[in-house]
Amino acid sequence: MKRIHTFMAVCLLLVCLAPAGSAYGLPRIRILATGGTIAGVGASSTGSAYKPGQLGVDQLLAAVPEIKEVAEVTGEQVFTIASQDMTVADWLQLARRVNELLARDDVDGIVLTHGTDTMEETAYFLNLTVKSDKPVVLTGAMRPATSLSADGPLNLFDAVVTAGAEESAGRGVLVVLNGTVSGARDVMKTHTLDVETFRSPNTGALGYVSDAKVHYRMDGEKLHTAHSVFDVTGLTELPRVGIVYGYAGAEPALVEALVQKGYAGIVHAGVGNGNIAADVFPALIQARNKGVQIVRSSRIPSGPSTLNAEVDDEANRFIAALDLSPQKARILLMLALTQTNDWKEIQRLFEEY
Ligand code: SIN
Numbered sequence: 001m002k003r004i005h006t007f008m009a010v011c012l013l014l015v016c017l018a019p020a021g022s023a024y025g026l027p028r029i030r031i032l033a034t035g036g037t038i039a040g041v042g043a044s045s046t047g048s049a050y051k052p053g054q055l056g057v058d059q060l061l062a063a064v065p066e067i068k069e070v071a072e073v074t075g076e077q078v079f080t081i082a083s084q085d086m087t088v089a090d091w092l093q094l095a096r097r098v099n100e101l102l103a104r105d106d107v108d109g110i111v112l113t114h115g116t117d118t119m120e121e122t123a124y125f126l127n128l129t130v131k132s133d134k135p136v137v138l139t140g141a142m143r144p145a146t147s148l149s150a151d152g153p154l155n156l157f158d159a160v161v162t163a164g165a166e167e168s169a170g171r172g173v174l175v176v177l178n179g180t181v182s183g184a185r186d187v188m189k190t191h192t193l194d195v196e197t198f199r200s201p202n203t204g205a206l207g208y209v210s211d212a213k214v215h216y217r218m219d220g221e222k223l224h225t226a227h228s229v230f231d232v233t234g235l236t237e238l239p240r241v242g243i244v245y246g247y248a249g250a251e252p253a254l255v256e257a258l259v260q261k262g263y264a265g266i267v268h269a270g271v272g273n274g275n276i277a278a279d280v281f282p283a284l285i286q287a288r289n290k291g292v293q294i295v296r297s298s299r300i301p302s303g304p305s306t307l308n309a310e311v312d313d314e315a316n317r318f319i320a321a322l323d324l325s326p327q328k329a330r331i332l333l334m335l336a337l338t339q340t341n342d343w344k345e346i347q348r349l350f351e352e353y
Contacts, residue, residue: 033075112139134169272310308320
């Protein structure tokens with residue numbers, strides 16, 4: 001009898017001492033699948049032709065039984081698309097779902113499987129709109145699931161390890177591929193084919209995953225998630241913002257078209273330090289005078305578009321994107337326009353986020 005009591009007391013103690021998580025002490029991670037090459041199927045294991053988004057979340061998880069050793073996972077198929085088809089409405093739906101799940105006590109973290117082509121955009125959007133410190137990790141693959149040496153299974157495993165790690169909390173939305181942990185704000189796809197494609201040219205990666213453990217080397221500096229002012233609850237659309245690419249000999253037609261279509265903002269992906277061709281400049285000034293917000297960014301992948309350099313932003317009431325890429329400056333401008341139409345205030349938001 002005494003032995004039984006001692007045994008029960010030890011069991012009770014173990015349950016009390018177990019870290020937050022499942023009955024087995026493992027973190028409870030929800031996988032939200034959206035399609036992409038990680039779920040892609042090709043005609044052969046060696047050829048490059050394939051269709052993305054062919055496998056469901058259960059098939060992705062079945063391919064990595066080792067995940068059960070590091071987390072208690074449940075899957076949910078949210079979309080089945082290639083990521084070039086991701087829309088603002090899809091981002092709003094994802095943000096709502098992620099916020100709903102993270103508010104629950106039985107979810108410790110989230111992994112989104114996603115096409116790599118626009119992964120950095122979805123990651124940054126969620127980085128600004130998720131209202132929780134719990135880990136949110138995006139992963140994908142450069143090679144389809146049927147490929148010889150497919151990279152998806154290990155990426156999924158590493159993403160689950162990262163989402164389940166206590167050290168990942170409060171770091172903003174993360175992108176995990178090829179053993180590297182990157183921050184949503186600074187990461188960018190840099191190669192069309194290599195598995196080593198996600199890099200953060202301005203800051204470097206936050207850390208790495210190895211042997212089922214995540215190691216962090218640095219923190220991101222900018223505001224995100226629980227500290228973000230942006231709240232998209234209840235929104236079904238965002239103010240429209242387009243990107244105009246800069247090049248030698250550029251003409252104003254694209255700027256004029258966006259103004260005519262009623263866009264609320266234009267991000268100009270300029271040359272060098274966000275510079276603008278003389279023929280395009282007057283169209284941007286005219287757009288600005290009509291109330292369209294203009295963000296001056298650069299097509300160069302590293303370094304900032306600095307305030308009042310060759311272009312006098314102050315005089316023109318332009319906003320400098322600093323070191324945000326044009327595609328991320330578009331996201332921040334769309335969200336900023338839900339809060340204010342004051343360009344100085346928007347410039348402040350670009351400094352903070
Ligand atoms: C996509 O982005 O959906 C296709 C490419 C990829 O996942 O790598």
